[in-house]
Amino acid sequence: MSFGSDDTSEFGRMSTKKLAVLFGLAFFGAFMAIQMIQGFPLAELFSRQTVTEEVSVDIKQENVCVVEPSDRQPKRIEDCPYDLNDRIIVSYYAGSTKVESHSLR
Numbered sequence: 001m002s003f004g005s006d007d008t009s010e011f012g013r014m015s016t017k018k019l020a021v022l023f024g025l026a027f028f029g030a031f032m033a034i035q036m037i038q039g040f041p042l043a044e045l046f047s048r049q050t051v052t053e054e055v056s057v058d059i060k061q062e063n064v065c066v067v068e069p070s071d072r073q074p075k076r077i078e079d080c081p082y083d084l085n086d087r088i089i090v091s092y093y094a095g096s097t098k099v100e101s102h103s104l105r
Contacts, residue, residue, distance in 0.1 A: 075098065
């Protein structure tokens with residue numbers, strides 16, 4: 001019976017630095033595999049396109065306006081200062097339902 005540190009497993013003989021590098025490579029590989037399976041959703045953060053267009057206010061309820069730009073995704077404007085049917089200019093990211101900026105035409 002031995003109580004020393006004579007670990008004969010492969011990981012027991014590796015240095016801490018090598019284990020950290022191995023863990024980092026395994027983590028990176030798993031991360032990339034998940035990205036590939038899901039169609040690289042993080043790539044959209046770096047390649048998002050801003051769309052700016054003129055739209056009319058379709059719905060106004062209290063202080064919320066709803067507009068529907070050419071992408072056919074209704075977008076809300078909170079604390080909306082506009083009236084129903086006002087023509088406004090909105091900017092948003094393609095595929096997003098959030099209006100990034102808005103102003104009167």
